[in-house]
Amino acid sequence: MKRLVFLSLLFTLAAFVSAQSLTGRQIMELSDQVPEPETSSYTATMTLTGKNGKNRIRQVSMKSKDYGDVEKTLIVFTTPKDVAGVAYLTFDYDDSSKDSDSWLYMPAMKKVRRIAGSSKGDDFMGTDFTYEDIGDDRKLDDYTYKLLGEEKVEGIDCFMVECIAKDSSKKNPRCIMWIGKENFMLYHAEFFDKRNEKQRDLTCSKVEMVDGYWTVKKMLMKNVQTGHSTLLEMQDIKFGLDLSDTTFTQSALERGIK
Numbered sequence: 275m276k277r278l279v280f281l282s283l284l285f286t287l288a289a290f291v292s293a294q295s296l297t298g299r300q301i302m303e304l305s306d307q308v309p310e311p312e313t314s315s316y317t318a319t320m321t322l323t324g325k326n327g328k329n330r331i332r333q334v335s336m337k338s339k340d341y342g343d344v345e346k347t348l349i350v351f352t353t354p355k356d357v358a359g360v361a362y363l364t365f366d367y368d369d370s371s372k373d374s375d376s377w378l379y380m381p382a383m384k385k386v387r388r389i390a391g392s393s394k395g396d397d398f399m400g401t402d403f404t405y406e407d408i409g410d411d412r413k414l415d416d417y418t419y420k421l422l423g424e425e426k427v428e429g430i431d432c433f434m435v436e437c438i439a440k441d442s443s444k445k446n447p448r449c450i451m452w453i454g455k456e457n458f459m460l461y462h463a464e465f466f467d468k469r470n471e472k473q474r475d476l477t478c479s480k481v482e483m484v485d486g487y488w489t490v491k492k493m494l495m496k497n498v499q500t501g502h503s504t505l506l507e508m509q510d511i512k513f514g515l516d517l518s519d520t521t522f523t524q525s526a527l528e529r530g531i532k
Contacts, residue, residue, distance in 0.1 A: 298419030298435040302451075305458040306414055311487055311513035314338045317352075318508045322401060325501030332357055339517050343368045346522035349408070351399070360399065361527040364409040370416075374409050379527035386527050395445030402474060402495040402504040404445065416440055427452045427461040428479065446473065454481070457488050473499050485513050 359381035376389035480491035
């Protein structure tokens, strides 16, 4: 989980980069430390596009709260009818030795189901994102890192960092991430399967400052093996809300976001 640090410190470190050589691990540490708000909320349009070009549109709402040692996030699908009311709750712990906890509520079954660790590499609700992607369940110490070089992404100067999972059984044991040199935000990523063949491409765009925080407003995940893709576009982004602790409980899954 990303820790809050002063923006001035981040910009000082960015200036320091120009004079010093950073390792892949150090770059990912700086990315992990990009300041985040204590609470956040947004709605999003999720567009799923099949290989045949046919689109399915979904709407979701998200609320998140950082408690210091754990960040809690609740995601609820609001439309269309076939997914309305589906809710996903995740606890992402600051302790690198502790795996996240996740629960999924399906209205048709009227039952809360815990997402086991072995299932976190599965696709999330038919999208091209995994449960691990959605829950940000990647710990720094779970990977080794190597700086491959530098490259521009849509005109943005980025570091290219190779990340190799220590657990080779992961769905994507290897990935390459393009991290912005100015703000240490993620702009692009390539995920490779167990045969070391590229499986998915992630592009983050509309990376902008919102109320003093770097924010990604648009994410496109493409499965290059199946031709399927998922576009996530965030709207109505709000930070610093007074969110009740009861929002982030298993019982809240059945109520949805209020």
